[in-house]
Amino acid sequence: MDGASRRRVVVVGAGFGGLACARALDGSPVDVLLLDRHNYHLFTPLLYQVATSLLNPSDIAYPLRAIFRRSPNVRFGQAAVAAVDLEHKVVRAVSGEEYAYDSLVIATGSTNNYFANTSLAQHTLAMKTLPEATRLRNHVLSCLELAARATSEAERRALLTFVVVGGGPTGVEYAGSLAELLRIVLGRDYPELDPTMARIVLLEGLDRLLGAFHPKLGRYAGEELRRRGIEVRTSTLVSAAGDDNVVVRDGERIATRTIVWSAGVRAVDPVGETASVPRSRTKRLAVDEGLRLAGHEDVYVIGDAASVSHDGGELPMLSPPAMQAGRYVARSIVEAVRGGNSSAEKRPPFRYIDKGTMATIGRRAAVADVRGLKLKGTIGWLAWLFVHIYYLIGFRNRAAVLASWAWDYIRRDRPIRLILRSDPDPVADQVDPDP
16 A cells, blocks of 8 residues: 555554554554654553652653654654544644544543532642642652641641542552651651651542452451551542541541542543534443444544443443553554455454453552452562563663662662652643643
8 A cells, every 4th residue: 555545543642542552553554643742651550659759750651752763654743632523534733733534543541530529629639640640749748848847736737647539549559658658758857747647548438448349359458558557438428628628528627738639530532522422421432342433433432531331331441441442443443454444344342351450558568359369468469560560661661660669678768759840831831731
């Protein structure tokens, strides 16, 4: 097929699904443009370790142009996508550029969901992105500095109280890692502070932690967190938040300067409500069994943005389903090029193979549910370490993460305790207007 007639494939989003799709299309007879608002792929499962001073931001991010520098057909463009025009088959960027496509893969992921609660959106800290994780690290370290010079005990206690909302994997992992950070630094670096004043409160609306895991693993996680000094409150919903407190549904007001939000995400929808395409109850784009958007055979939706039926519900918003869907869609596109759309339509429907879920709680403690095997403690922790190192991109990143983990394990030290600020830059803002 000559260059003039090669199919133009635009992949919107370079998360796990979009990157898997673009890599699977590398070397195929199509021209691929991968678009993302950031110039790096982010390994989101380790974001909480950036937020707790264990890893550097660069340890879990990899430049997208470097991934495809030797690719004959995949190119990357940094652009914040404003909308997708399905009628004219064009992707429009915030900056005004337009990208025409023959096939489109929507892999825009998800963002924080505050369930229309304005106070939670305004007064909580999230860690869905690298800037958010860095901001959270800055905030926690700043709270320690302010507590060290606080003149009243009430102010000091509020600064040393950290409330985590959401007892899923992100909330559990962050709470456990934060407890280790405070245990390390308060005794060594802050002689002005009483380490026993530090308080971490984990709030979960369900009756147990890790609702997607086997109940016994959720119970183990709760017991292990409590053993590490964390207050775990289940069946507890948050109703409001302010600058210096969080309010739970029974009316209790917890004085705190830090509220971390990990209680929900929602799909990012670049198509927009004006487009007459079906969506699920959770506002994810409805797709057929081949992951194609209803009524648009050349548009595929994968990952968090897609509503894919699974076990009576939807596929979870996790990286493994996104990666499998990305590779599946890449094969469908190649088959459509080589044998026509009818060939692609004959492909078997997408089926997600669940290889398991896992979450770490802290040093030598994790849970893993792997194809019927229920692992916990040291075995689960080692399995968690291996899987996360395996899926990191780049030898340098793997080496850096391993070195930081080894240093933390042997020396019990978190060396990346830097409060860093970045001033706005007008040139950078042209590339990413809202980082």
